[in-house]
Structure formats: C-alpha cells, structure tokens
Amino acid sequence: MSSAPGPVDGTWLVVIDPQNIFASSDSAWGSPFFAETMPRIRSLADAFGGRVLVTRWMPTADRSTSWGEYFEAWPFADQPPTDELFDLVPDAAGLSPRATLDLPTFGKWGPELESIVGHGGRIVLAGVSTDCCVLSTALAAADAGARVTVVTDACAGSTAENHAAAVHVMGLYPPQITLATAAEVLAGR
Incomplete structure (x- = not known):
C-alpha cells in the first residue's frame, strides 16, 4: 500500500454506485x-x-x-431509471450534501466529475464494483491527469478473485494511482 492523501488537503471522496443493483443479494450484479x-x-x-x-x-x-447488446445480455437491468434497482442503498443516504452524479457509463470520470474536483485534482475512490465501475473510473481519471487513491477495503468486487485482480491492475499505475486502506486515508498519510 502507498501513502494516501488525507481528507483535509482538497481531495474529494468519490463513492461509486452504492445502489441496490450492486448491493442486493437478489441482484445478478450484487456484490457479496x-x-x-x-x-x-x-x-x-x-x-x-x-x-x-x-x-x-x-x-x-x-x-x-454496444450498450444495446449489453442490455440484451443483461435484460434484468434494462429498466426505467426510476426503478428501485437504481436507488441508493439506505446506508448511502446522506453521504454527500450534493446531488448524485448519474451517468450511463461504467467509468464515472468525465467532464461532470472533473468540473467539480478540478483538472489534475485528487480523488479517493470507494464503492462498487472494484472490477468494473471503480476500475473504469480510476484508469480514466489517471489517464486524464487526476491523482487517484483507491481505498481497497472500501471497494467491493463481484467476487474476491475479481476484486484482487482489479486491485492488482490499478496497482500497476503508480504514481497516478495509489492503493490505500481506509485507515491509511483517515490517518492522512
């Protein structure tokens, strides 16, 4: 694990997709x-x-x-945006004073997020799924010049093996992407 920026240095915490569709054991995409x-x-x-x-x-x-074929492969997720599948889990209520950033992409890095955190800004990533949306966000953000810390124990993968594989891949991108635990980030290292 690498040193991580602390919560008071202008860094933003980005909580990726804490939604029912990724949290529920009844969902094909739910992380255990x-x-x-x-x-x-x-x-x-x-x-x-x-x-x-x-x-x-x-x-x-x-x-x-290609999203058309994606939804053909995963028809359970092809629901109106108002479906409860896409609601935040109750434990995620109140995590941010801002409105959610709703995007139709795996990766959340783009003009909307960059306009908030700033060009070359620092972000700390947590959420689901490590092997899809977190990975996609981390790589795109690093490629755009953001400084990214992935909180490995605050991310949930689709399986333990997929989580470990995604963490391994993101760990190949220092210094643009660093890996840290929640305790390390909270300690402000």
Missing part, C-alpha cells in the same frame, strides 16, 4: 462484499465532510451503440 464496505465508506464520508460525491450508474445509454 458490499455490506462490509459500507462502514468504511461511511467513516471516509464523515471525514471528508462536504467533499464527497456519490455516483449512480443509470440505464440510459444509447441502445444503438
């Missing part, structure tokens, strides 16, 4: 590890105060693109 990450996510959010952003994946992508 999500519930154990929420207390760490809550502690991080408390420490970051007003510098917390929460994202939601929304099924609003253009079906004429």
